[in-house]
Amino acid sequence: MGEPLDGWRRQWESPAGRRARRIAYWLVLAALAVVVVRRYLPDYDLADLGPAPPLAYADLDGETVRLDAFAGRVVVVNVWATWCPPCVVETPGFVDLAAEFEDDVQFLGVSADQDTSLVRPFGERYSVTYPLLVGPNLAGPPLAAPVLPTTYVVDRRGRIRMRHEGLLLEPALRPVLRELAREQP
Structure with missing residues (x-):
C-alpha cells in the first residue's frame, strides 16, 4: 500500500524532481511579476478625456x-x-x-x-x-x-x-x- 506513495516521493526528491520544482518556482515567480507590473505599472494612452471641472x-x-x-x-x-x-x-x-x-x-x-x-x-x-x-x-x-x-x-x-x-x-x-x-x- 505504501509503494505508490514511495515511488512518487522518490521521484519528487530525485535530482530531476528538484530541477522540475526549481523551474516551476521560477515560472510562477515570473508570471506573478508580469501580473504585478501590468497592474501597477501600466502604460497609459494620454487621451483627451475632456475639460477639467472648475475645482x-x-x-x-x-x-x-x-x-x-x-x-x-x-x-x-x-x-x-x-x-x-x-x-x-x-x-x-x-x-x-x-x-x-x-x-x-x-x-x-x-x-x-x-x-x-x-x-x-x-x-x-x-x-x-x-x-x-x-x-x-x-x-x-x-x-x-x-x-x-x-x-x-x-x-x-x-x-x-x-x-x-x-x-x-x-x-x-x-x-x-x-x-x-x-x-x-
Whole structure:
C-alpha cells in the first residue's frame, strides 16, 4: 500500500524532481511579476478625456485653492483619504515626483476626510509639500472618485489626459508627467 506513495516521493526528491520544482518556482515567480507590473505599472494612452471641472477646495488653513490658478502647468489631482492603505503607499512617490517636476507640475491632494485634524498630521508625517485640500462630496461632481485613491492628470491646456482608479506608483506616473511637461500650452 505504501509503494505508490514511495515511488512518487522518490521521484519528487530525485535530482530531476528538484530541477522540475526549481523551474516551476521560477515560472510562477515570473508570471506573478508580469501580473504585478501590468497592474501597477501600466502604460497609459494620454487621451483627451475632456475639460477639467472648475475645482475649488479649502486647504488646511481654510484658504480656497482653485484648479484654474495653475493654468499653464500640468496638474495632478489625487483624491485620497488618511485611512486608505493604497493612498499611504503612493504618497511618498507623489512627494518625490512633486519635487522632481516642481517647475512644470503641480500636485493637489484632495482628501475625502472632512476633518483637517486628521489630514494635517498625515501631511506632516509624509512630508507632503504640495497643497492638501479637503473636499466635500467626492463621489459626485466635480470629482467623481468612487474608488480611493483616484488620480487625475490635467494638461497645460486644462484638459484631463489621464484618470486612474486605485494605487498609482511613481514609476508609472513619471513617464506621463515627463511627456505632458514637454507639451506646449
